[in-house]
Amino acid sequence: MIADMIILKLLVALIISLGFAGWLVYKNIKLRNSCEGKLKESKNNFDTMLSQKKSSEVRVGKIGENMAPFLKDWPYDPNKFRFLGNPVDGIQFTDNEVIFIEIKTGKSRLSKTQKKIKELVKKGNVSFATFRVGENGCELKIEEKEGE
Numbered sequence: 001m002i003a004d005m006i007i008l009k010l011l012v013a014l015i016i017s018l019g020f021a022g023w024l025v026y027k028n029i030k031l032r033n034s035c036e037g038k039l040k041e042s043k044n045n046f047d048t049m050l051s052q053k054k055s056s057e058v059r060v061g062k063i064g065e066n067m068a069p070f071l072k073d074w075p076y077d078p079n080k081f082r083f084l085g086n087p088v089d090g091i092q093f094t095d096n097e098v099i100f101i102e103i104k105t106g107k108s109r110l111s112k113t114q115k116k117i118k119e120l121v122k123k124g125n126v127s128f129a130t131f132r133v134g135e136n137g138c139e140l141k142i143e144e145k146e147g148e
Contacts, residue, residue, distance in 0.1 A: 057106060064105040065089050087113045 069078040069090070080093040081101070092099040100121060102114050110118065120126065128143045 057108075061105045061108060065103045068103045087111070087117060 069081040083090045089103045132139045
């Protein structure tokens with residue numbers, strides 16, 4: 001009889017423990033699902049804000065590119081600057097020099113193509129060419145560099 005009471009109490013304790021464990025598992029799953037949903041929502045919000053930030057930076061960059069030649073700190077005659085847009089922003093003409101100019105804002109850096117152009121200019125691999133269109137067809141004439 002005492003053994004039966006102990007077994008009954010153990011069974012009740014086991015049932016209560018299993019019920020409590022089941023409740024904990026349920027709460028854990030519910031909490032995990034809630035956190036995963038909030039995490040996904042936060043990631044979507046972050047992605048949206050990041051996209052908007054990048055878009056704003058691009059817009060600010062474009063505004064800066066278009067305004068730079070007309071700012072008081074521009075070191076050249078803005079009337080002798082010609083916008084290209086791509087692969088460099090423009091070409092500045094002076095009385096004794098032609099300058100390729102890439103305008104940057106913030107932390108933006110030169111693209112691979114812009115770096116290549118910079119290297120070509122540094123090495124002196126810049127030419128002047130005339131492309132003539134006439135009645136008898138077309139002709140390309142590349143001017144020789146001095147000393148060649």
